[in-house]
Amino acid sequence: MPAKRPMTLIMISSAAERIHMALMTGATAAAMGRPVTFFFSKSAVRFLTRAGWQAMQTSDGEPAPEMDAALEARGVADSAVLLDGIAALNVRFVACDSALREHDIDPGTLITRPHVEIGGLAEVIEKGEGGDWLTF
Template identity: 85%
Template sequence: MASKRPMTLMMISAGAERVHMALMTGATAAAMGRPVTFFFSKAAVRFVVKAGWAAMQTSEGEPAPEMDAALDARGVADTEVLLDGIAALNVRFVVCDSALREYDIDPTTLIARPQVEVGGLAEIIEKGEGGDWLTF
């Protein structure tokens, strides 16, 4: 059986709806057997910090937890459900080492599930070669 092309999701936005859509996309692709890597850089690094999601909001100003509650009420997977699925599917979460410095984030404050690796853009480009790239 031929191996499936990798999918790399470049996360640069701190918009809650963008992060949620990226999580849905990555979880779906991983469930279909594709190797998936999320690369968090720029303002999106806030998502992988403990309690980061709770501080985020949509482009219309709705707090991320309220967006999640509305999604859950409508039967749409919320962020917690997606993160649980992603962790179980062995999806890679990589945070940009430069973005951690740019936003003065201590790597010890990163979420533990899914596990977050600290890495650089060159490695992401190399491992994503021949695959699909999406930017959120």
């Protein structure tokens, strides 16, 4: 059986609903056996900090934790459930080294589950060759 095409999700928005949709997409693709890479850049890199999700909002101004609570109440996987699932799958999380500098984020403040690599766009592009690309 041929190898499944990789999926690369480029995260540039810090809008909570966009990050949630990307997590759902990546978790689903990984569960289907596709190699998945999340590349967090621009303001989305804040999501990877330990307190990042708590400070995020939807594009309508709803705090991310409230969005999660509403999703959970409706039986939809919230961000914590999705991150747990992603951590159990073979998914790469890459924090853009330039975005960390742009937003003055200390790599020591990044989440540890799932593991976060620090890298650049060139390496992500190279490894995603021949696959699908989505931007959130």
